Amino acid sequence: MTITEAAVALQARRISATELTSMALDRINKLDPKLNAFITVMEENARAQARQADEELAQGLDRSPLHGIPVAVKDVFSTQGVRTTCGSKVFADYIPRRDAAVIEKLKAAGAILIGKTNMHELAYGITSTNPHFGAVRNPWDLERIPGGSSGGSGSAVAADMVFMAMGSDTGGSIRIPASFCGTVGLKPTFGRVSRYGAMPLDFSLDHMGPLTRSVRDAALTLKVLAGFDLRDDTSSRQPVDDYLPTEKVLIRGLRIGVPENFYFRRVDPATAQAVRQTAQTAEALGGHIIPVRVPDIPAINTIGRIILLSEASALMERHLAHRENFGADVLALLDQGRLLSAADYVNAQRLRRMAQQEFQALWRHVDCLLTPTTPTAAPKIGQTTVDTGEGAEDVRIASTRLVRAINVLGLPALSIPCGFNEGGLPLGLQIIGPAFQEAVILRVGAAIEDATDYSRQRPNLL
């Protein structure tokens, strides 16, 4: 069941928020011992919120399409009075005094907050094999990673524990778990969703967005979350669109760019074939598929790595006196950042401006880009390299290779399921749009989703 379907059932009184919440908690109780998707389950809070949601519905008050819907948030989002760990030993006992802007908006929309999801330590990695809270597992294959850093959110949505789980994305951390777990993941434009109260990893690259079971669910969640927030210096005053694609959404005449360079190199054949096949589907729906050459993505990835290493190390420097508090992979990244020079950081930010201007020209020719999200399906837990047929590549570099640049550019990007490999693992496709054109990429995603059935397939966990 999707949010859209559950909202209809709630309005028709065929089901109550209390029942939906009980179902979500039962499923978490059954499956989380296997998946380890949650750090904190807020059972009492959730049941109380659900009762309130039902009372309001009975009085005719329907706050939003999320009213009465069980959701979860990555443990980066500050929750008043509820522990917020950021997946880190450093913040293991941190209890915020205020809610993050995202939490405020979800509460105001009537959503039921079921719990806080597990993640890669400090949101600084893509495996979600957390040394302090345990490895999150992929519902499609328990021996595999769910991706990260929003791995618990991907796992919880794919396993039908919650209808939507919030993630954060600094170098692919919403889209990678969406790709590996077979869910939808939306990284909005930088500035579209307030970062206030979300524990930062990188001030200029962090984006907040939902992982959901369908594109329309991502769209209606964005509508709830989007908007200006004075408390976030990077928040945008751009008007909030109506993101929800219509029931019989059309993409006739839309110019969909498929990169000729970079994006299909070092990609496993199953993924490349699934994305190209989806492009054909989009063409059959009336979209114009336009081969394009994209700017130098490896260069933009380098810029992104310099910025991330520098900003994350600046942020965590005061905690580094206690090296034992960090996992080895995160510590190595924090050390790298401390060794870079201030000049390198400033130059990376200057190069970022140049890359943004160069990419801007692309949007004169196409309305969106269609690429693979990750070059492979989910790797195994503990696997350090992947091989797409052109030699071994570090899992972390490979998994972020097709997504990181989009954080540097701040553009909106949507990952949707586009097929399965021969091992039955989901594959992901990325739709990238111009700044603040979330409505366009959601429209394309919904049209593809309507024409295929990949989003509706579920792992067999019970």
Added chain:
Amino acid sequence: LGDGLTWLLASHFGLKYNELPWRAHSMPKNWKLIATGLNLDIPEGDLEKLQPVLDGLEAALRPLVETIPHQTEPAIRFQCDPEEHS
């Protein structure tokens, strides 16, 4: 050779700046010395593991830096009036 002449030669031969023979082997940074100079408490074994990664990053970044026009400002904003942002 000065930067201007280097650019001219690079464009004349259809090469990228750092593909010119005298630019191709830029001096690698001594990360150990940098760590010592900055008084960073990174154990030597950890530092050794970081070296190839940092060398790779440096090799990727340096040619890009050469392409930045002098007047390009960083993509970082600061505003005195917090009400005026965005």
